[in-house]
Amino acid sequence: MDKPENPHLLHVLHQHAETNPFSRPGTPGHHAVQIGFVGLGAMGYPMARNLAKWRKEHVYGSIPVLVWNRSKSKVDELIKETGEGLVVAADSVEHIANECDVIFSNLANDEVVRTVYNQFAKALESFQASSPTKSKIFVETSTTFPTLAVELDKLISTIPSAHFVASPVFGAPAAASAAQLLIVMSGDYRSKKEVAHILHPAVGRKVVDLGGNVEKAPTFKLIGNSMILGSLELIAEVYTLAEKAGIGAAPVHQFIKDIMPAPPLISYGDKMLHDKFDGTKGFAIDGGLKDSQHIRRLATELDTPMPALDAAHQHMLTARALYANQVRLGQAQFDVLDWSSLVAGTRVAAGLDPFDSSKQHNKPVPED
Known part of the structure; x- marks a missing residue:
């Protein structure tokens, strides 16, 4: 046996x-x-x-x-x-x-x-x-x-x-x-x-x-990063909407943890919620822009539209431009900006302060 x-x-x-x-x-x-x-x-x-x-x-x-x-x-x-x-x-x-x-x-x-x-x-x-x-x-x-x-x-x-x-x-x-x-x-x-x-x-x-085929791994990497960056864009948009609606981003962040508890969503959502945009402790925005340029080039060569990625790219550019002005004025808080700061692009488009969420126009008011 x-x-x-x-x-x-x-x-x-x-x-x-x-x-x-x-x-x-x-x-x-x-x-x-x-x-x-x-x-x-x-x-x-x-x-x-x-x-x-x-x-x-x-x-x-x-x-x-x-x-x-x-x-x-x-x-x-x-x-x-x-x-x-x-x-x-x-x-x-x-x-x-x-x-x-x-x-x-x-x-x-x-x-x-x-x-x-x-x-x-x-x-x-x-x-x-x-x-x-x-x-x-x-x-x-x-x-x-x-x-x-x-x-x-x-x-x-x-x-x-x-x-x-x-x-x-x-x-x-x-x-x-x-x-x-x-x-x-x-x-x-x-x-x-x-x-x-x-x-x-x-x-x-x-x-x-x-x-x-040595091209496959770097191609997969760009596809994966496009999913992460697209998720950042979505989080930035819904957090901004929640702020304008008087709900606040905090309940939406808790919703993510309750319903969609993926580590990147939670960690980057937390950065946006608390304005933790220090790129030395995360992923620098210049690296994010480099990656998004690669993804957009790949998508263009393969005739594959990626509008969410395009929006994320533009919002990162907006965030970097706004921060460059803060640096010029001596008001910058960080040496390097994190790519989660793309939320600054959605905030200013909605009339909010780009980097300070405590200054939102319509703060949540607790119900009686």
Whole structure:
């Protein structure tokens, strides 16, 4: 008679398959590879930190993560936070390319990504002259236009034994800090398998595989961000309507928590409700405008109208313009504006104060 299957083991295997579609790579268990990380912004910083900490705790013989950032102060801050032996500062982008087996990047925009990858390629071309290139995987986690992934893949594939994976991530900086990102991937299968087990669960709660076409993951990222941005626009509109109707935004926010308790709706609704527009603690409005430009370009190329996204884009522009005037007058409260501040666009269109909800014209009056 066959031995009964272990229910706990079956549950663990099933749970793993739901959160990571890749079986473990050929090397038994997690193994020590030299990881590099380029870009320590609002997302890159917690991702690099979580990678370093997780590997130190779970990977036998783990090697410190090699990091580089344009501003070295962020590297120093990360080293101080993680403690000795988890993170090491790289001398340059070229140093990362030459020394690391798996290189992650999380950068501000397409042009910065393109510049860094050209530096990677040139460094490895020079390195090849004196030493054969060992196997390397380059993983781009930023939000970029899909055709850039094709460009990067072609650039990296000219280097022997080098592979490219497009792997943008979903989640605000708070989700990145809590290692709760949703990770999407497209590109070379063996490379994705290796990368998936480096990122999950160290950085994210789930990996989604979108196949071998490197354009698919960045395309999916733009589609997902269009849903988030469209939701922000809807929340901004209904909160503004509630203020003008004398109901107030607070009961509507509670309605969201009662009926549609999605984390983004709740968190961004809370920002709008309490005017918490500090972009250093969220997602900067310049990044939101960059993403909306990419989404509108994609929609235009595919003849797909997206009026809600168009409205959100215009309201972000309005918010940024209004805030620029506050900066000029010395009245600005934040160094960086969060993209949830797009509610300023709906407020001024309705005759309300853009950034101070306490100044609404028709404050709610409790019924007798």
